Amino acid sequence: MPSKMIAGEDVELTDDGFFVHPEQWKEDMVPDLAKEEGIDTLTDQHWQVIHFMRKEYLEKGEGPTVRVLGKTSGVSVKELYQLFPKGPAKVAAKIAGIPKPIGCI
Amino acid sequence: MGEQIEKVSVVISKGSLDGIYPGLIMANGARAEGIEVNMFFTFFGLDAINKKRHEHIKMASVGNPGIHLATWLGGFPGVSSVMTKYMEKQMDKLDIPSLPEFVEMIADTGAGMYACKASVDLFGLDPSDFVDQVEAIITVGDFYEKAAGGQIIFT
Numbered sequence: 173m174p175s176k177m178i179a180g181e182d183v184e185l186t187d188d189g190f191f192v193h194p195e196q197w198k199e200d201m202v203p204d205l206a207k208e209e210g211i212d213t214l215t216d217q218h219w220q221v222i223h224f225m226r227k228e229y230l231e232k233g234e235g236p237t238v239r240v241l242g243k244t245s246g247v248s249v250k251e252l253y254q255l256f257p258k259g260p261a262k263v264a265a266k267i268a269g270i271p272k273p274i275g276c277i
Numbered sequence: 278m279g280e281q282i283e284k285v286s287v288v289i290s291k292g293s294l295d296g297i298y299p300g301l302i303m304a305n306g307a308r309a310e311g312i313e314v315n316m317f318f319t320f321f322g323l324d325a326i327n328k329k330r331h332e333h334i335k336m337a338s339v340g341n342p343g344i345h346l347a348t349w350l351g352g353f354p355g356v357s358s359v360m361t362k363y364m365e366k367q368m369d370k371l372d373i374p375s376l377p378e379f380v381e382m383i384a385d386t387g388a389g390m391y392a393c394k395a396s397v398d399l400f401g402l403d404p405s406d407f408v409d410q411v412e413a414i415i416t417v418g419d420f421y422e423k424a425a426g427g428q429i430i431f432t
Contacts, residue, residue, distance in 0.1 A: 238309050239372065242382070249385040257387075258311035276306055277373050 178204050190265065190272050194229065197269025205267045209258065218255055221247055225261075225268040235265045235273035284313040284427025286420070291432065292321025293337040294361060294376070300432035301325075301379050308386035315423050316383065317415075319393035323400065326392060326407050331377045336360040377408070384410035389423065391415045 175184045179201040184192040189208075191197055202222060206214055224245040229235045238261045242249035252260035261273045285307050289300045300316075307314045324330040338344065338351035338360050350356065365375070374382060384390050392407055392414045404414060415423075 238305075238386070239374070239382070242385075249382055250387075253308070253385070253387050259309050261309060262311065276302055277371075 186271075188272070191269040194270050197226075201269070202267055205269070209256075209263050209266060211256070211263075211267075215255070217247055217251065221245055221252065221255060221260070221264050222268045225264045225270060229265075229268070229270040235261065235268070235270045237261050237273050237275040237277060239275075239277045282307075282312055282428055284315075284424075286315040286317060286424035286427055286429045288317045288319060288420075288429065288431045289322035289325055290320045292324040292334065293341075294334050294364060295336055295341070295343070296432070297322065297325045297334060297376065298373075298379075300430065301376075301383060303430055303432070304388055305379070305383050305386065308383065308388055313427065314383075314386070314388035315420075315427075316388055316390050317393060317420050318391070318411075319396050323392060323396055323402065323407075325376060326380060326390065326411050327402070328406060328408055331380065331408065332375075334361075334376050336364055380408060381410055391420065391423070393417070393420070 174187070175182055177183075179198065181196070181198070181201070183196050183201075186192055203214060206212075206218070211218065221241065224241070225235050236244065238249060238252060241247065241252055241261060247255070256263040265272055285304070287300045287304045289297055291297065304314050304316055318326050324334060335357045336344075338346065338357040339348055341351070344351070344360070373379075380390070390410045390412055392411055394414050394416045397403070397414050404411070
């Protein structure tokens, strides 16, 4: 498994870039992780989604899909795709240091 | 990681519940992966974006071997409705959106929604018959232009 230096710490990632150990994640890694995903400026809404992903994962053991995000995060599906054009659930999960959300819808 | 799919164009050509959902799920799933998506509704697939019809899409209970029901039985009045209700209940349990809601959601993901001109002419429809998410009525040629450089999924 590839490991990578993020914000001065060595982090183990899956082949497609998700944290293997979500507990290695720290909030100050977020700007670097976001840049990797092509997001240079983090807005309040980005943070809202990232914190929501993290919270859901810690409570339920898995991250929410786009459908669930759109219904429960307070950010609409349309806005989610504006914030994370490369796939909101997938990209926000990477930045929030949690595994890729599972689900087809 | 190997080569990735950058763009898909999904054609919806059937008007039954079981004919429409798979294409919607493929399209929505593609957007979730960051893949660019266009949707092209043709023939009876137009019912999925038809304001008067999209809330009344039914399961095909006749000529559908997948449901393991004798065709003569599937043709009884009400069988299709009962099966549709059952399927909708199952989908609701899994939080799969209703058809109108799903179409709206897929448009919100940024997918392009298009109606096929030949079918629109054939059925005597016009733009006011379609949900607001439909961007344009386009020809097959326009569709191939939009689909250029990507994969095409026909359903």
